[in-house]
Amino acid sequence: MGGYEDLDSLAASARAELVREIELSGAWTADPVWREAFRKVPRHLFVPYYYVGVRGGYERRWGEDPDPRARERWVRGAYADAPLATRMRDGELLSSISQPSLMAMMLVELDVRDGDRVLEIGAGTGYNAALLAHRLGADDLVTTVDLDPEITESARRHLDAAGYHPAVVTGDGARGVPERAPYDRILATCALPSVPRAWPAQCRPGGRILTPLATGLVVLTVRDAEHAEGRFLHTPAYFVPLRGADRAAPETPGLGGVPRRAREDDLFRFLLALSRGGLDPQEAYALWDREDAPRRERYGITVSGERAWAWLDDPEGPYAWPFA
Template identity: 40%
Template sequence: MSDDPDDLVEHRRRSTAAMDDSGAWPKDSPWVRAAMDALPRDVFAPDRLWDWDGHAWTPIDRTVDPDRWARLVHAGPYDAAVTELVDDRPSSSLSCTSIVADMLDSVDVEPGHRILELGTGTGWNAALLAHRAGPTGHVTSVEADPTLATTAAATLARTGARVDVELGDGTLGWAPTAPYDRIVATYAVERVPRAWIEQTTPGGDIVFPWTRLGYFALTVAKDGRSATGWLHGLAQFMNARDTPATPTHRQVRADRDPDHEHLLSRDLRPLHKNAHLLWALRLALPDVLFDTSVDADGVNARLHDGTESWATVSALPDGRTIASQGGPRRLVDELEAAWDAWIAAGAVGLYDHGMTVAPDGEQFVWAGDPDTGPRWPVSAPAGSMTE
């Protein structure tokens, strides 16, 4: 397949059909689909993308392999396209089409709105926001990387999108054109920066990914000093660029033998696919990072706390599952205790959770009700799981 316009049209068609088949278009925001039709994803993709070959990230150049490049750009609804590496780790991407659509739905943009986007990246999301805001609205997008900012600004100008791209630190917002009706971040944060609250009009919304699992939509109170709102969806986003790199499981283990091993009788399948459980474990064990995989023998997992403690859970061919743990903490034991506590509390669903940023700066996630429900403080960064 050659890299001519007809081929790109076919890739776009397949991507749209996949969104249809998965029911990923937001029903309450039909404008999202219209905006994506008018501003195709490939227009904003750089000529070099990065693909994981099972061992390392390899460059995929549009001029060398146009078909593979196009397939990466227009992959499935739940596939991101990595556009930049820093220290051999993804640092920027074209987010999954389904997640972009879902977050745009959560932002609840109306024509005429003034919008601040944090994390310009390729400029695609900013262009979609501007399409909705229209000629009476205004979009400002802040990018920390000078190269990305320059490239995105040029692409946006070519498409006619009315977006002002500014070079700066997204945690500071962008005061010169504040206040905004909506603020949306395209990268994950551990805490909501105070500037975001101060630069949002009372009654306006702030939509942002929180840590490594979900994203919230908070509404700023009438006093302009606090905000509260609900979890709106699940997604994994790049962290802010100044987030310290988290040690890997391999680095924490450092080839040490386990201090303790025991057999597990628990069905581990929910640990791999139950989003409600994963959310509960994230709240209960904010410093514990884990990932799972499935092979012919069952579910396997790796855990670590970023410092000294680690664990592996291995499914064996004979049907048994063994937990191996090292360091001062018994992470599998902690995980099982948190799992049992979640079940005992009624297995509260993830969409029953919200977040509050109080006037005094306190931030916490709550379940059920922000005043009377159980709450978890928003505190230390946790990072993201890597090999």
């Protein structure tokens, strides 16, 4: 075991190293209370097996592997600052656990306060719910929901093994979990094509919603049951899509006439994803070029009743378009 007497001591050492790595990234500088959650919650218990990409496909790493060297690789991989594929079917990624430093940044941006009630959309392995439960010091303040009963059952097992017991609900995350509302914070860990109207309705006024959209992360402040507004964070983000009926994202539109330098630019691709249905590719390119390739944090989303729109710089400004 590379000088370690058992897997638990190896896991403790690897977890301490991960905490140091996240510390150096500056992810929780604004809210260092999260350091203790990452230091205490045993991530390896939430990934009893996972898959890593190898030539020709994926390799399964397993905590019960009879080879002690393979078990050591499993533990070390569980504490790498990298996303891990946790569920595969016919070569398709169904579920994953996010990169820890990205999770830390998202949790800090969620701005959780003592006593907050938090809804997580996308239970995954249960690790994020455990971090939230540890931070809040009360399991009952945390609810996590997923459409797939196999995922919620395994998340519940992992949480039990780690000593956390938040509410784990099987259901459509786009509909929220109204029976446990209202919430102070809603955090989605899966990609959606739009902001479900159920989420602001289940938030208290002044609440915060953080969700992946269009290869970015948007943070919305809830005004009331029908109104929410906010900007994107600077970081790119790529998440497994939310499963459920009618959740498919539109096809990428034709890019004829758009210069190659734009087609290959991450910020243009972000705008293209954000403007689907509201701007055609040529209009998106004209905006991107005129405004000198604006960064993600200049964009935002407004939800108002049945309407939603995306915008650049100002929700009432000249650059605004419908967002489904």
